[in-house]
Amino acid sequence: MASRAIDRSFNPRQAAIVQRIEEGGHATIDDLVAAFDVTPQTIRRDLTLLADAGLIARFHGGASPVNSTENLSYQDRQILNHGAKEGIAQLVAQQIPDHASLFINIGTTTETIAQALLQHRGLQVITNNLHVAAILSPKEDFRVIVASGEVRARDGGIVGEATLDFIRQFKLDYGIIGISGIEEDGALLDYDYREVRVAQTIMEQSRQVLLAADHSKFGRRAMVRLGHITQADVFVTDVPPPLAIVEQLTAAEVRLLIAGDA
Known part of the structure; x- marks a missing residue:
């Protein structure tokens, strides 16, 4: 899936988060904390900012692409x-x-x-x-x-x-x-x-x-x-x-x- 254009107001980590979510179909906060070596609070702020910009869709504990062609797991959809x-x-x-x-x-x-x-x-x-x-x-x-x-x-x-x-x-x-x-x-x-x-x-x-x-x-x-x-x-x-x-x-x-x- 081609990554969407990211506004320059987003930092490199936030752009990379969007790319990781699009390529993986979804990502949990724990996954992103491990991948970027930052705190869960930082990832939550990043996800909120990206979701507000319409670049990702938030769910409790993580995020998915806004136009995902793959379904989330039943537990995530709940x-x-x-x-x-x-x-x-x-x-x-x-x-x-x-x-x-x-x-x-x-x-x-x-x-x-x-x-x-x-x-x-x-x-x-x-x-x-x-x-x-x-x-x-x-x-x-x-x-x-x-x-x-x-x-x-x-x-x-x-x-x-x-x-x-x-x-x-x-x-x-x-x-x-x-x-x-x-x-x-x-x-x-x-x-x-x-x-x-x-x-x-x-x-x-x-x-x-x-x-x-x-x-x-x-x-x-x-x-x-x-x-x-x-x-x-x-x-x-x-x-x-x-x-x-x-x-x-x-x-x-x-x-x-x-x-x-x-």
């Missing part, structure tokens, strides 16, 4: 922008009435949404995410159904032809979808074509589609096209999207909800 995900989750949960039926797909954002749904009553949930099932199943008034298929060891996601066949048997009130990347033209992108096929099927079988993504997904690259942002009925995020995306949402009458707005 803590990346967790506060933003919690705000999004609360706003998504507010859109779901008690006793509704819904699909919930794979992702750490949708897992955070599942936690926010525990205050509801009488939900019927179908999911291809074992973590979502584990969160929701202890609620005695919920009915939780796990899709059939192959379980991915890295994140508890369930994918495959059997998953598609299973989901096609249902038509539910809501589909809650997370996504890895949103390009400026509105394309929804993800990393695993099998996961994308399941998400597409969930969208087809849902009466309303709620798309949830934090700001780090804007402009983030991934290889597989899931669809277009205008296929959602509601888009929930934590900061105002780029103007081009807002214009597309407005033209398609997709409701935009921003966590933290009054």
